Amino acid sequence: SRKSKNVGGFFAPEKWVCGEIKVHEISLNPEHWKRGDEHLVSIFVHEMAHLWQQVFGKVPRGGYHNKEWGTKMKQIGLHPSSTSKVGGKETGQQMSHYIIKGGKFEVAFNSMPQEYLFPLKFAPLGLKLKKPNNKVKYECPTCEAKIWGKAGIVAMCVDCNNNFNEA
Numbered sequence: 832s833r834k835s836k837n838v839g840g841f842f843a844p845e846k847w848v849c850g851e852i853k854v855h856e857i858s859l860n861p862e863h864w865k866r867g868d869e870h871l872v873s874i875f876v877h878e879m880a881h882l883w884q885q886v887f888g889k890v891p892r893g894g895y896h897n898k899e900w901g902t903k904m905k906q907i908g909l910h911p912s913s914t915s916k917v918g919g920k921e922t923g924q925q926m927s928h929y930i931i932k933g934g935k936f937e938v939a940f941n942s943m944p945q946e947y948l949f950p951l952k953f954a955p956l957g958l959k960l961k962k963p964n965n966k967v968k969y970e971c972p973t974c975e976a977k978i979w980g981k982a983g984i985v986a987m988c989v990d991c992n993n994n995f996n997e998a
Contacts, residue, residue, distance in 0.1 A: 839863045839874035839927070842881035844890075855882055868948045869930070869940055873909060876936060877928055880904050896926040908934025969995035 839860050846856035857878040864871055880903045884890065891897045901911040901921045908931045912919030915927040930937050966979045971988035978986060978995060986995040 839870075840878045842878045842885070844885045855885060857882065864949065871949060872940055872943075873928065873930055873936060876907060877904065877909060880907065880909070894924055896922055896924070898922055904928060905931070906935070908936030908938070968998040970998040971995055 840863070841858050843856040843858070845853040847854040857875065859871065859874060859878075863874060880900055883903055884900050888899050888903070891900070896911060898921075904911045909928040910917075910931050911921045911926055911928050913921075913923050913926055915929055917929065919927075965981065967982045967984075969978050969980060969984075969986055970976070971991055971993055973991040973993050974988060976988055976990065976995075977998065980986060982997075987993070988995060
């Protein structure tokens with residue numbers, strides 16, 4: 832979600848419905864991916880604390896970060912802060928956090944295998960990503976004529992009566 836560059840993510844309770852099944856949503860803002868995996872995972876865990884409160888705690892009014900949520904955040908090694916720094920308010924409507932040095936989150940993150948981290952990397956808005964080229968270059972072994980086609984095709988050079996080889 833790119834709602835705001837300042838918002839790293841959000842939790843939306845019962846956002847998706849399929850018959851009787853209601854599913855919560857956690858969304859991460861790709862604008863924050865460029866700040867690194869530890870930052871991004873901490874945002875995800877922040878939103879998971881909202882999910883925990885929705886399921887096991889007392890649900891606050893929409894978007895409010897109360898003491899129960901703040902206590903859970905501290906238990907998992909993230910300190911709630913309105914400024915993202917030490918000394919910020921610990922409850923409020925718009926909240927962030929900072930990672931507690933030596934806390935459960937930092938220890939768990941530092942021991943997490945790399946393959947569990949986010950495989951996607953941030954691409955700035957407006958940047959056109961190059962599409963993968965699924966075409967292969969083929970060449971006639973006799974006359975060296977060249978063609979492009981999908982991988983695995985069988986093509987024949989009509990001049991030399993030879994199959995093209997992948998170049």
